[in-house]
Amino acid sequence: MANRKIKFNHKGGFGNQVSGFVVDLRQKIKEETKQGQEIIADELTDAKKKAKRFFRKKIKRVKKLQPNLLKKKRGIIFPSFNFRGFNFKFRSPRKKWFSPKTSFWDKFLKEKSRLFEGVAKININSLKKRNAQRQRLKAAEAKVAWYRSILSFSLALILLIVPFKILSHFDIFNVNKLETQIINRSKSALNNLMAAVEAAGQMDFKLSASDFQSAGQDFISAQKKLNNISDSILFLASLSDNPKLKLATESKKFLAAGAFTSSLGNNLVLATDSLFSDNQENFSASLDQFIYYGTLASQDANNLKKELKKIKVKNLPEEYREKFIILSEQAISLGENLNNFVGLATKLKEALGATVDKRYLLVFQNNAELRASGGFLGSYALVDIRDGKVRNLEVPGGGSYDTEGGMTVRVVAPEPLWLVNPSWHFWDANWWPDWPTTAKNLMWFYEKSGGPTVDGVVALTPTIVERLLAITGPIDMTNEYGLLIDADNFWELVQKIVEQKNIMINHPTATEALVGIPATSTVLESALPLKQGLEVNSDNKPKKIIGDLMARIMEVLPTKLTKDNLIDILAMFESSLAEKQILFYFNDPNIQAEMVKHNWAGEIKEAEYDYLMVVNTNIAGQKSDRKMVEKIEHLSELMSDGSIINTVKITRTHTGIKNEPLTGVRNVDWLRVYVPEGSKLLLAEGFIKPAEEYFDEKPDPSWQENELVKNENKALIDEASGTKIYTENNKTVFANWLMVDPGESVTVTLKYRLAVNFLTEPTLNNRLEKINKFLNPAEEPLIPYSLIVQKQPGAKPSEFSSRLILPDSWSVFWASEKKYDKVNGWEIVDELNTDKYWSILIEK
Numbered sequence: 001m002a003n004r005k006i007k008f009n010h011k012g013g014f015g016n017q018v019s020g021f022v023v024d025l026r027q028k029i030k031e032e033t034k035q036g037q038e039i040i041a042d043e044l045t046d047a048k049k050k051a052k053r054f055f056r057k058k059i060k061r062v063k064k065l066q067p068n069l070l071k072k073k074r075g076i077i078f079p080s081f082n083f084r085g086f087n088f089k090f091r092s093p094r095k096k097w098f099s100p101k102t103s104f105w106d107k108f109l110k111e112k113s114r115l116f117e118g119v120a121k122i123n124i125n126s127l128k129k130r131n132a133q134r135q136r137l138k139a140a141e142a143k144v145a146w147y148r149s150i151l152s153f154s155l156a157l158i159l160l161i162v163p164f165k166i167l168s169h170f171d172i173f174n175v176n177k178l179e180t181q182i183i184n185r186s187k188s189a190l191n192n193l194m195a196a197v198e199a200a201g202q203m204d205f206k207l208s209a210s211d212f213q214s215a216g217q218d219f220i221s222a223q224k225k226l227n228n229i230s231d232s233i234l235f236l237a238s239l240s241d242n243p244k245l246k247l248a249t250e251s252k253k254f255l256a257a258g259a260f261t262s263s264l265g266n267n268l269v270l271a272t273d274s275l276f277s278d279n280q281e282n283f284s285a286s287l288d289q290f291i292y293y294g295t296l297a298s299q300d301a302n303n304l305k306k307e308l309k310k311i312k313v314k315n316l317p318e319e320y321r322e323k324f325i326i327l328s329e330q331a332i333s334l335g336e337n338l339n340n341f342v343g344l345a346t347k348l349k350e351a352l353g354a355t356v357d358k359r360y361l362l363v364f365q366n367n368a369e370l371r372a373s374g375g376f377l378g379s380y381a382l383v384d385i386r387d388g389k390v391r392n393l394e395v396p397g398g399g400s401y402d403t404e405g406g407m408t409v410r411v412v413a414p415e416p417l418w419l420v421n422p423s424w425h426f427w428d429a430n431w432w433p434d435w436p437t438t439a440k441n442l443m444w445f446y447e448k449s450g451g452p453t454v455d456g457v458v459a460l461t462p463t464i465v466e467r468l469l470a471i472t473g474p475i476d477m478t479n480e481y482g483l484l485i486d487a488d489n490f491w492e493l494v495q496k497i498v499e500q501k502n503i504m505i506n507h508p509t510a511t512e513a514l515v516g517i518p519a520t521s522t523v524l525e526s527a528l529p530l531k532q533g534l535e536v537n538s539d540n541k542p543k544k545i546i547g548d549l550m551a552r553i554m555e556v557l558p559t560k561l562t563k564d565n566l567i568d569i570l571a572m573f574e575s576s577l578a579e580k581q582i583l584f585y586f587n588d589p590n591i592q593a594e595m596v597k598h599n600w601a602g603e604i605k606e607a608e609y610d611y612l613m614v615v616n617t618n619i620a621g622q623k624s625d626r627k628m629v630e631k632i633e634h635l636s637e638l639m640s641d642g643s644i645i646n647t648v649k650i651t652r653t654h655t656g657i658k659n660e661p662l663t664g665v666r667n668v669d670w671l672r673v674y675v676p677e678g679s680k681l682l683l684a685e686g687f688i689k690p691a692e693e694y695f696d697e698k699p700d701p702s703w704q705e706n707e708l709v710k711n712e713n714k715a716l717i718d719e720a721s722g723t724k725i726y727t728e729n730n731k732t733v734f735a736n737w738l739m740v741d742p743g744e745s746v747t748v749t750l751k752y753r754l755a756v757n758f759l760t761e762p763t764l765n766n767r768l769e770k771i772n773k774f775l776n777p778a779e780e781p782l783i784p785y786s787l788i789v790q791k792q793p794g795a796k797p798s799e800f801s802s803r804l805i806l807p808d809s810w811s812v813f814w815a816s817e818k819k820y821d822k823v824n825g826w827e828i829v830d831e832l833n834t835d836k837y838w839s840i841l842i843e844k
Contacts, residue, residue, distance in 0.1 A: 264300035283388030374794030395547025400427035406450025435602030439585035580793035627656035642759025678755025686748035786839035
């Protein structure tokens with residue numbers, strides 16, 4: 001077998017041609033392999049026969065040595081015993097027979113081992129022969145494999161080239177035609193999709209729905225062409241360097257996004273239509289429809305986001321890549337916004353009495369006379385709501401002062417209010433900037449003044465009314481007041497009507513400003529169930545105009561709520577909520593949690609590091625805050641020992657004209673600065689306190705003390721400046737007087753050290769942080785620093801700046817906003833129109 005040679009010179013037939021190698025070569029290999037297998041089988045048979053004969057012979061020799069024959073002999077009864085300390089042992093014949101010298105079993109095992117060695121030699125020779133045969137077979141197969149590779153490569157070329165040739169022949173994959181038929185449609189769809197998502201993100205559902213539908217139509221048109229192209233062909237196109245073909249490969253992914261796009265547009269249309277349906281009497285049904293279709297739209301937006309993630313940005317035209325990235329980000333934002341909007345609508349349904357009647361206390365805070373939560377509480381209303389409809393509206397014509405007669409207890413006012421009255425009343429109860437705290441206090445005073453319990457409190461400022469009038473247009477109040485009130489003249493006209501007596505007493509030389517202001521006793525004709533208490537002392541109802549105007553706006557606003565101006569109304573409420581011109585508090589914890597979630601609750605926020613809130617409270621300064629301009633400068637110096645020292649400068653400028661009615665008076669301000677809890681005051685200067693003679697009136701010892709004011713009344717007092725220092729809402733408060741005359745500016749300065757030390761070893765709460773610390777014990781940790789600055793509710797935007805100065809060897813590793821990223825800290829200049837937040841990571 002070893003001397004045989006395989007030859008490749010045989011001929012065979014393949015069809016009508018003579019084959020060069022394939023058929024005969026395979027037959028020869030098969031024949032030789034068969035012969036080799038027969039030889040190996042013969043050799044193994046011979047080896048087995050020899051081994052069998054050998055074993056028979058040897059087994060006969062050892063059969064007589066079976067160990068069970070020894071059992072016929074008796075063993076030793078006492079193999080060992082002890083006598084007088086001597087041990088005696090008798091050797092067992094059994095042990096003797098199996099000792100190393102005489103053991104027949106040992107010989108048997110050696111004999112068996114020798115027999116197996118003989119068999120092994122036979123097997124080794126057989127394996128050598130088989131191995132030689134295998135080597136010859138492998139050599140033959142190697143030659144066949146080379147030819148087989150050529151054949152496979154040829155077939156692959158055919159599979160790649162033929163489809164392109166066929167497609168080119170039928171003009172299916174012609175690049176120029178594809179560009180006009182599919183690519184242009186895809187680009188158009190992409191443009192419409194981006195516009196739709198952007199509009200929906202801004203809550204412009206009408207425009208968004210239109211753009212979504214346009215995008216959907218483009219996707220459908222493209223799909224008709226793409227259905228003729230298989231996924232395998234698109235995969236081949238993705239291997240091309242042609243940008244047009246690369247865009248084509250993403251087309252079917254766009255179609256998947258297009259399906260959700262079309263559905264999203266339809267659901268948005270149905271959601272908005274449900275809000276403006278003819279069935280306005282059934283508020284719950286309309287809101288349920290909105291929630292249903294809004295939920296579907298939210299799901300479509302989330303699915304759209306997932307499909308957009310599958311699209312490879314690098315395959316898009318270069319001019320679209322950045323836009324597409326923005327689109328993907330907007331799709332994420334759209335899904336979140338719709339989710340939040342639907343969640344809010346669900347809670348709103350309960351808040352508006354869909355299942356249970358609701359009663360709310362509405363308070364009107366005049367931010368021209370600032371108080372901590374927004375402004376002086378001159379007027380209020382009691383509103384009963386059922387299924388989204390106002391069932392009862394009470395707006396006392398005498399305003400908040402009408403509650404004085406029903407007050408059943410006497411309460412000691414906070415000390416700064418002693419400037420006007422040591423007895424605390426409902427109209428001064430909005431004492432804290434934390435709205436939940438103030439709202440609860442207002443409800444307590446309202447009940448103690450004879451009012452009913454309510455389900456929540458809503459605060460509004462005149463800024464809201466001005467913005468609403470800009471949407472509704474002028475309100476005709478000619479019959480009652482001979483006036484047409486709009487956004488431009490609202491504040492001036494209403495203040496003159498409300499403050500007629502005040503102007504006559506304090507500004508007798510300015511009475512000409514009151515010429516033409518009508519009496520206020522005319523009863524307003526309204527479709528709303530309005531009650532103003534005009535039956536008693538109807539001539540002394542200076543706040544009647546507030547109730548009349550509110551009733552008119554509530555009548556007109558629903559007629560202005562259309563698809564065309566929905567975006568304007570939503571944008572107005574969104575900005576007003578962010579600026580805290582509207583504040584909500586609900587007794588229902590689920591609804592209140594929704595307010596907190598959307599940052600509409602007006603609460604003082606927790607801060608991990610630095611915090612600042614400047615709160616102005618106008619006491620006996622009339623409406624002078626309308627003319628005040630405020631500038632806040634914040635400086636933080638991080639020391640090398642890890643401590644941080646802040647310096648805050650507050651400059652208030654009075655732009656009013658002296659003796660001008662209502663605004664041309666001294667601005668008397670109880671200024672409170674909220675900073676991180678535990679901060680230590682180092683310096684306070686620039687404060688001016690009213691003369692002590694204005695505080696002559698003191699509270700009676702029998703009056704009740706409010707629990708919420710105890711900390712303030714027990715405050716520490718800085719001897720150098722008279723600044724009060726106390727704790728409130730987990731913040732340290734520095735409070736003092738500041739007075740500014742018309743045409744003047746006053747600056748006050750506070751310098752304090754924060755309680756936190758930035759070099760204190762941080763607590764490792766995260767397992768990864770602990771592992772990193774273990775693996776890198778010598779690594780210097782990054783030092784986090786953040787600043788929260790909260791805007792006072794109702795206040796005009798302040799000019800704000802902040803500087804952070806680091807030690808020379810320290811630098812900013814990361815900043816939340818690149819625009820203020822500095823090597824040695826930050827510099828921020830911003831308008832404080834909403835709450836602000838900045839953060840950085842510092843490395844040593």
